[in-house]
Amino acid sequence: MSNNPLSGSQDTNNNVIETSTNRTTVDPTNTTIEESPTATLGNINTSTLELSDIIIRACSNCGEPAQYLCKACGQSGPRYCSSKCQSEDWTKGHSATCSKATRAGQINEEGGEEEIAIVRKPNSKVHGRGNVAQIINKRKTNERGNPIFPSTATEPSFTNQRPLSTNQFDDDQVDEFKFYMQQIYKIIKPVVLCILLSVLWVKISILAPNFRPQHPTQQIIDTSEDASESAQIFNSFLTAAVIIGNIIVVTIIIVCLFKYGFIKILIGFFMVVVLLLLGFMGYLLMMAILQVFQIPMDYVTLSFALWNFAAVGLISVFWKGPLLLQQTYLTIMSSLMAFSLTNLSSWTTWILLALLAIWDLIAVLCPFGPLRILVESSRNDKREIPALLYSVNAVWLMASPGLSNKFRKSLSSVSSFQATSGEEIPLSENIRYNRGEGGVSDEGGINCDGTDENSQIPRRQSSSLQPQSQPPNNVSYDDEEDERSGLKLGLGDFVFYSVLVAQAALFDWITTVACIVAVLTGLNTTIFLLAIYKKALPALPISIAFGMLFYFVARNTLVPYAQSLGLSLIAV
Amino acid sequence: MTILTFLGCALTAFGPSLALFFLTVAKDAQLVILMISSAFFWLISILLASSIWFISKSDATENPITILYSVLLQELFRWFFYKIISRAENGLILASANPTSPYNIPTFAFVSGLGFGFVNGLVMYINPLIISIGPGVIMCKSCPTLTLFFTGAITTCLSILLHTTWMILAFEGYRYPKRNYYYIIWVLLSHLGSSYATMFSQSDIKSGCVIGFSINIVLLIISIVASVRTLKKKNL
Numbered sequence: 001m002s003n004n005p006l007s008g009s010q011d012t013n014n015n016v017i018e019t020s021t022n023r024t025t026v027d028p029t030n031t032t033i034e035e036s037p038t039a040t041l042g043n044i045n046t047s048t049l050e051l052s053d054i055i056i057r058a059c060s061n062c063g064e065p066a067q068y069l070c071k072a073c074g075q076s077g078p079r080y081c082s083s084k085c086q087s088e089d090w091t092k093g094h095s096a097t098c099s100k101a102t103r104a105g106q107i108n109e110e111g112g113e114e115e116i117a118i119v120r121k122p123n124s125k126v127h128g129r130g131n132v133a134q135i136i137n138k139r140k141t142n143e144r145g146n147p148i149f150p151s152t153a154t155e156p157s158f159t160n161q162r163p164l165s166t167n168q169f170d171d172d173q174v175d176e177f178k179f180y181m182q183q184i185y186k187i188i189k190p191v192v193l194c195i196l197l198s199v200l201w202v203k204i205s206i207l208a209p210n211f212r213p214q215h216p217t218q219q220i221i222d223t224s225e226d227a228s229e230s231a232q233i234f235n236s237f238l239t240a241a242v243i244i245g246n247i248i249v250v251t252i253i254i255v256c257l258f259k260y261g262f263i264k265i266l267i268g269f270f271m272v273v274v275l276l277l278l279g280f281m282g283y284l285l286m287m288a289i290l291q292v293f294q295i296p297m298d299y300v301t302l303s304f305a306l307w308n309f310a311a312v313g314l315i316s317v318f319w320k321g322p323l324l325l326q327q328t329y330l331t332i333m334s335s336l337m338a339f340s341l342t343n344l345s346s347w348t349t350w351i352l353l354a355l356l357a358i359w360d361l362i363a364v365l366c367p368f369g370p371l372r373i374l375v376e377s378s379r380n381d382k383r384e385i386p387a388l389l390y391s392v393n394a395v396w397l398m399a400s401p402g403l404s405n406k407f408r409k410s411l412s413s414v415s416s417f418q419a420t421s422g423e424e425i426p427l428s429e430n431i432r433y434n435r436g437e438g439g440v441s442d443e444g445g446i447n448c449d450g451t452d453e454n455s456q457i458p459r460r461q462s463s464s465l466q467p468q469s470q471p472p473n474n475v476s477y478d479d480e481e482d483e484r485s486g487l488k489l490g491l492g493d494f495v496f497y498s499v500l501v502a503q504a505a506l507f508d509w510i511t512t513v514a515c516i517v518a519v520l521t522g523l524n525t526t527i528f529l530l531a532i533y534k535k536a537l538p539a540l541p542i543s544i545a546f547g548m549l550f551y552f553v554a555r556n557t558l559v560p561y562a563q564s565l566g567l568s569l570i571a572v
Numbered sequence: 573m574t575i576l577t578f579l580g581c582a583l584t585a586f587g588p589s590l591a592l593f594f595l596t597v598a599k600d601a602q603l604v605i606l607m608i609s610s611a612f613f614w615l616i617s618i619l620l621a622s623s624i625w626f627i628s629k630s631d632a633t634e635n636p637i638t639i640l641y642s643v644l645l646q647e648l649f650r651w652f653f654y655k656i657i658s659r660a661e662n663g664l665i666l667a668s669a670n671p672t673s674p675y676n677i678p679t680f681a682f683v684s685g686l687g688f689g690f691v692n693g694l695v696m697y698i699n700p701l702i703i704s705i706g707p708g709v710i711m712c713k714s715c716p717t718l719t720l721f722f723t724g725a726i727t728t729c730l731s732i733l734l735h736t737t738w739m740i741l742a743f744e745g746y747r748y749p750k751r752n753y754y755y756i757i758w759v760l761l762s763h764l765g766s767s768y769a770t771m772f773s774q775s776d777i778k779s780g781c782v783i784g785f786s787i788n789i790v791l792l793i794i795s796i797v798a799s800v801r802t803l804k805k806k807n808l
Contacts, residue, residue: 174663174666174667177663177666177667178601178602178667181601181602181605181667182601184601184605185601185604185605186601188604188608508699509698509699509702510695510698510699513691513694513695513698514615514619514695517608517611517612517615517691518612518615520608521608521609521611521612524605524608524609550615550619553619553622553623554619554622556626557619557622557623557625557626558618558619558622558695560622560626561621561622561625561626562622562695562696562699563699564625564630564631565635565638565696566696566697566699566700566724567710567720567774568635568771568773568774569712569720569723569724569727569770569773569774569781570635570638570639570767570770570771570773570774571692571696571727571728571730571731571766571767571770572618572621572638572639572642572643572646572692572696572767
């Protein structure tokens with residue numbers, strides 16, 4: 001199968017694809033790093049760059065045909081043919097006129113980037129998906145031996161400007177820092193929303209016990225409270241092991257499917273899973289809400305509403321739709337998924353979470369881990385991993401093995417285009433955080449008491465935060481680069497954060513608050529580590545570790561402490 | 573009545589701090605992250621304090637001792653948090669919205685104090701708040717016409733604001749070049765004073781809760797004036 005993004009049949013940006021195809025043959029010199037024959041994002045980006053840059057400019061220093069430009073000045077700045085000419089021109093006087101040097105603060109630069117990025121937006125292809133939860137650092141891409149950046153190697157030639165160049169270097173890091181912080185904030189909001197929704201569903205379902213979701217393994221393995229303590233723990237462990245076994249199996253199947261290119265099967269599968277998730281779990285939830293709040297409703301209205309809810313969700317996630325709607329649906333789906341897992345006994349849940357954290361570590365960091373293989377193969381083949389990802393700017397359905405939502409370029413390009421119109425952050429237009437939809441298959445499993453492997457694998461697929469692979473080192477900010485840059489958080493991460501907090505919510509509100517803070521701090525820490533190491537990182541372990549620690553300590557000590565002080569009205 | 577009590581108490585307790593949050597912090601990503609980190613540190617401190625409480629199996633008669641070590645642990649973690657912020661200061665300032673402004677560190681202090689106070693209020697007050705939705709009430713012992721929920725709400729509101737000002741003063745006091753011990757001592761003593769003053773609310777003294785609230789309000793006013801004066805000094 002040709003995973004060549006250019007040949008995507010469902011792509012609606014055929015014109016751009018063809019253009020880029022033409023481009024790749026014409027312009028070999030402009031693709032700096034990525035030169036693989038498969039049409040990569042780099043080629044397309046370069047081609048789109050070429051489209052807007054048809055006039056061949058002369059180097060400001062030597063007069064040769066020039067293809068690079070000053071990063072700070074952007075389109076309006078001088079052109080250079082090589083970094084040597086750029087350094088020379090810098091000393092000759094560009095240092096005084098460079099917009100980066102003359103700007104107060106970083107506004108110009110961001111404005112420039114924004115300008116450039118926006119110009120490129122309409123041509124942007126959907127490639128940016130990249131891997132599950134990857135952050136691409138735009139700055140970093142440019143820093144890697146990029147001729148457009150006035151390198152510090154030329155420092156000796158302008159000693160009086162040394163502070164300037166070091167400031168510029170710091171400015172890049174500072175911008176990178178700001179970029180990551182914006183990303184974190186943009187991710188925290190849906191994570192908190194998903195967590196709060198899950199807590200809400202759990203609280204509602206406690207009051208309506210006959211509509212609680214049943215997990216298939218619960219019918220096989222008895223983890224009820226009747227059994228003795230040790231038998232209970234053993235059964236919980238068994239249940240958790242079964243679930244994680246499912247997840248591992250589905251993850252491996254997904255990786256194999258992805259490597260051998262059966263993307264369409266995955267997409268179809270994901271669609272079925274999402275439909276079942278929205279349909280059945282939505283049904284259970286609605287019945288629980290109707291019962292708890294004693295709302296009179298007839299079945300006709302209920303089925304009509306449910307059908308519309310599921311259909312709109314399917315369309316907005318898999319096809320086109322407003323970005324806000326896509327994001328809302330992904331949040332709701334993650335919370336439904338987490339809700340479906342809350343009926344496990346508490347021991348099972350905690351053991352499952354601990355095993356998941358360990359599995360996530362192994363799968364993403366070890367060389368033989370399936371998720372790492374997935375990331376690397378998608379990077380090598382320039383294919384995108386199909387997965388359900390929550391993106392800040394565009395919803396990307398990545399083809400992840402096991403996840404039924406395949407990303408389509410047309411989808412992402414449309415959504416990314418729509419996304420950018422509302423995006424206020426100049427740097428991170430393509431920050432996408434993907435929320436892998438782990439629970440999708442669970443839904444299917446619960447309802448048909450069939451395999452629940454599907455849901456688990458998608459979840460697993462997307463539970464890693466990864467820095468996006470560097471796109472080909474293009475001269476300016478490509479759309480591709482823009483689209484690849486961004487935080488990607490798998491939907492599975494959302495689901496398991498919500499599972500953790502929902503389980504804490506079953507005990508007390510204080511543990512809920514403590515676990516929310518712990519999970520958010522874990523997420524912050526993971527993203528900062530991501531900023532430092534710039535490689536794919538698992539998003540679950542740190543948050544789960546903090547969350548479990550806080551839960552168990554708070555449950556035993558903080559809750560009675562707060563109760564005792566609260567009754568005495570003492571504020572500590 | 574029950575939902576009304578819930579809404580009234582919730583807004584009394586968290587209204588001013590939520591207003592501060594939405595007006596100043598919510599737009600800036602860096603400040604939100606700082607707030608979450610400071611909440612995390614407060615949680616660690618209170619978990620330690622509650623572990624000590626749990627191990628020593630204290631009951632209500634030992635409240636003064638409980639207050640003592642809880643406050644000391646919280647101040648210790650305030651100092652830890654200051655150390656971490658001061659290490660990361662340069663990066664934080666560079667990445668802030670206004671790198672050249674002299675008010676960056678007080679802003680960080682303000683936001684961290686808000687984080688400390690907010691999670692303090694949430695953890696201590698959320699259980700009575702949720703209970704207030706239900707049908708029962710518990711009356712305050714020293715002011716029998718007020719419910720426990722309402723006095724708790726006022727205490728929470730004051731303590732969140734106090735934490736905010738304490739953090740500003742503490743950051744000012746811990747600053748390396750000229751460590752200002754007056755501020756540090758003031759923060760410690762006023763924290764102890766404020767916590768001990770809340771003991772009045774459930775005591776047998778008539779209208780004890782009024783005494784407790786007035787002490788807290790006086791401490792709050794003095795701390796606010798002191799923090800504003802430290803801000804004025806920055807505007808050199």
